[in-house]
Amino acid sequence: DLIVGRYTVECRDAAGNLKWAEAFDNLVTTAGKNTMLDKYLAGSSWTTGTVYMGLKGTGTAAAGDTMSSHAGWSELNITSSSGARQSVAFSAASGGSKSTSSAVAFSVTTAGPTTVAGVFIVVGGAATNADTSGTLFSAGDFSSSRSVISGDTLNVSYSVSV
Numbered sequence: 001d002l003i004v005g006r007y008t009v010e011c012r013d014a015a016g017n018l019k020w021a022e023a024f025d026n027l028v029t030t031a032g033k034n035t036m037l038d039k040y041l042a043g044s045s046w047t048t049g050t051v052y053m054g055l056k057g058t059g060t061a062a063a064g065d066t067m068s069s070h071a072g073w074s075e076l077n078i079t080s081s082s083g084a085r086q087s088v089a090f091s092a093a094s095g096g097s098k099s100t101s102s103a104v105a106f107s108v109t110t111a112g113p114t115t116v117a118g119v120f121i122v123v124g125g126a127a128t129n130a131d132t133s134g135t136l137f138s139a140g141d142f143s144s145s146r147s148v149i150s151g152d153t154l155n156v157s158y159s160v161s162v
Contacts, residue, residue: 026140
């Protein structure tokens with residue numbers, strides 16, 4: 001694949017102790033690739049809108065997935081707020097790679113345990129859970145699903161290279 005992304009996730013308990021950590025490659029969707037190409041090579045005056053990161057439930061992501069159609073998996077909301085997705089900020093690109101400028105934190109407030117299977121990134125859309133607007137850029141899964149409980153925090157970093 002010419003576009004390669006990688007998520008790095010660590011889970012800390014309420015006291016800040018590391019419970020587990022994992023890094024895994026992701027699937028950059030066809031819609032995500034097309035949006036990158038159209039905006040960069042054919043765009044004139046455009047902005048990306050807000051980039052959000054969310055958590056996915058069990059099920060496999062597919063290249064053809066979009067925010068309005070990802071039948072193989074569902075989106076999770078592990079916080080008590082309606083803003084299940086978190087805003088992502090990126091550092092400047094360097095050496096053909098772009099990374100989050102800091103980890104995105106998901107503070108678990110729902111009663112648990114809750115099973116989390118992976119992470120996704122959507123360009124545009126809204127922060128609310130299950131919003132179907134925006135472009136699904138990427139999705140990736142842990143090697144096996146993970147259990148989180150109230151008080152845990154998932155810190156997620158992302159990098160993408162072309």
